[in-house]
Amino acid sequence: MFETVIGLEVHVQLNTETKIFCSCPTSFAAEQNSNTCPTCLALPGALPVLNLEAVKKAMNFGYAVKAEVNKRSIFNRKSYFYPDSPMAYQISQFDIPIVGKGALTIDFDDGSSKEIGITRAHLEADAGKNIHDGNISKVDLNRSGTPLLEIVSNPDMRSADEAVRYLKKLHSIVRYLDISDANMQEGSFRCDVNISIRPKGQEEFGTRVEIKNINSFKFVSAAIAYEVQRQTEAYEDGVYKQEVYQETRLWDVAKNITKSMRSKEDSADYRYFPDPDLRPVLTTDDMMREAQHIPELPDEKVARYIDELGIKRYDALVITAYKELSCYFEETISHGVAPKIAVTWITSELLGRLNKAGLSIENSPVDSATLGDLLVRVSDDTISGKGAKEALDYMFENKDRDIDVIIEKLDLVQMSDDGTILAIIDEILASNKDKVEEYRAGKEKLFGFFVGQTMKASRGSANPSKVNMLLKQRLS
Amino acid sequence: MHIDHTILEKLEKLSHLQVAESKKTEIIKQLSEIVNYIENLNELDTDHLDASFSTLEGGTPMRDDIVATSPKVGKNILSHAPRHEDGFFVVPAIIE
Numbered sequence: 001m002f003e004t005v006i007g008l009e010v011h012v013q014l015n016t017e018t019k020i021f022c023s024c025p026t027s028f029a030a031e032q033n034s035n036t037c038p039t040c041l042a043l044p045g046a047l048p049v050l051n052l053e054a055v056k057k058a059m060n061f062g063y064a065v066k067a068e069v070n071k072r073s074i075f076n077r078k079s080y081f082y083p084d085s086p087m088a089y090q091i092s093q094f095d096i097p098i099v100g101k102g103a104l105t106i107d108f109d110d111g112s113s114k115e116i117g118i119t120r121a122h123l124e125a126d127a128g129k130n131i132h133d134g135n136i137s138k139v140d141l142n143r144s145g146t147p148l149l150e151i152v153s154n155p156d157m158r159s160a161d162e163a164v165r166y167l168k169k170l171h172s173i174v175r176y177l178d179i180s181d182a183n184m185q186e187g188s189f190r191c192d193v194n195i196s197i198r199p200k201g202q203e204e205f206g207t208r209v210e211i212k213n214i215n216s217f218k219f220v221s222a223a224i225a226y227e228v229q230r231q232t233e234a235y236e237d238g239v240y241k242q243e244v245y246q247e248t249r250l251w252d253v254a255k256n257i258t259k260s261m262r263s264k265e266d267s268a269d270y271r272y273f274p275d276p277d278l279r280p281v282l283t284t285d286d287m288m289r290e291a292q293h294i295p296e297l298p299d300e301k302v303a304r305y306i307d308e309l310g311i312k313r314y315d316a317l318v319i320t321a322y323k324e325l326s327c328y329f330e331e332t333i334s335h336g337v338a339p340k341i342a343v344t345w346i347t348s349e350l351l352g353r354l355n356k357a358g359l360s361i362e363n364s365p366v367d368s369a370t371l372g373d374l375l376v377r378v379s380d381d382t383i384s385g386k387g388a389k390e391a392l393d394y395m396f397e398n399k400d401r402d403i404d405v406i407i408e409k410l411d412l413v414q415m416s417d418d419g420t421i422l423a424i425i426d427e428i429l430a431s432n433k434d435k436v437e438e439y440r441a442g443k444e445k446l447f448g449f450f451v452g453q454t455m456k457a458s459r460g461s462a463n464p465s466k467v468n469m470l471l472k473q474r475l476s
Numbered sequence: 477m478h479i480d481h482t483i484l485e486k487l488e489k490l491s492h493l494q495v496a497e498s499k500k501t502e503i504i505k506q507l508s509e510i511v512n513y514i515e516n517l518n519e520l521d522t523d524h525l526d527a528s529f530s531t532l533e534g535g536t537p538m539r540d541d542i543v544a545t546s547p548k549v550g551k552n553i554l555s556h557a558p559r560h561e562d563g564f565f566v567v568p569a570i571i572e
Contacts (some may be wrong), residue, residue: 018544023543032563036553135568279534282534282536
């Protein structure tokens, strides 16, 4: 039996206005190479000047994962030759990163959890982009110099499931902190997987293979599964040494395999040395004070939802996984909807409809205020749950959002007046005297029949719980 | 630090240089002399000093996160590139 050992490196693009070492915008540019200047194009003599905001965002992350934030960190030059990096080196951090050891917790469905260590997080400049076109390559340096925070985990994960849970947790923390858009498709949250296997019980790690730039949680899972199988088979066939060596591999989306990209460089290959253009990064007390402002993070939200709002742990985890979803939920309950009711409606009814329509919570056609209004009408018995679902369906198709107008238009008002419902019940019971006798003689199943008849006679508008209660009274 | 054949092999790999078999012993001797010469520095007592790489005091200056652009500069630089096309720098094909 083998054990899988996984460590992750995540590159998070920080959402600053400007690049890390120059004042060029980081925003999307319609034209290639238009967000550039002598610094990010590496003209001789141009000097880097560090972006204060990028440092604060990195520190903010550090405090959020309870890490040591170094008061003094160093920028190094990491030399490599590639056209997307005109300096022929990347400015990164090596010996002393801005963020040291920290940790985050991943949660499992069975209620258990596990702490995953964070080795470090360091600041660095992103490279540009190459477009390969026949016998030439085109270089766009708009992205060159965009601030990245590289977050390195300890090799603490033992399965693809744990790796994905770590990534999702990290993703949500970064989003809650609002230090990155963390959009995987657009490359602002990129993941490298370090993976090895070892016989169960063996202390030392196996040979580690790095899989680069995987851009979805699904692919992370698939790439790990493939690589575990490849390495295990090599071990079992006695060719582990020949086939598993330290290298960088790529995930081939079309073929569902990992394939060799290059043998892994030794860190000596990068000739790291302190960048003489940049003195040490010294954090001030003011910066620390500001960076220590941490919003309520998913773990704390889960605890509060369970303890104060009485929500089930599983639901709390679902709601807090996305910042936008927890915002939506909190806004909905601020409209006076009971938290448990809001959770049920959001997780099953709303998310179900959004999924079907290919939408996400950010662009939900029904906003939290409108859902709040609707659910208040359910709670005060104006409409039934069934009626509310109809109203929801209606709003997914139509533009009007005045709940009371919609209720009237769809004729959803629920009959809750005892007298009116009793009148219907009495009529039903009078015309089914034989069944009433059978019921009273012990055929209790018939109760459902009476409920059905009453509902039918009210054309579905009677409040079901009232119908139940009043029928019980009449038949007892 | 002791220079041996293993270290020489690593240095060859890192520098992309090949040392002829006949010259290896001599090169190892020369490298050892250089390293030993540097070892002299170890005579200095640095225990009470922090590692540093600069004689300058203080930290690197930082700037506020405010955009400043001069699009002409980028365009000008591009126009001086040996080859450019549709706003891209053009380089020989890179095979990944």
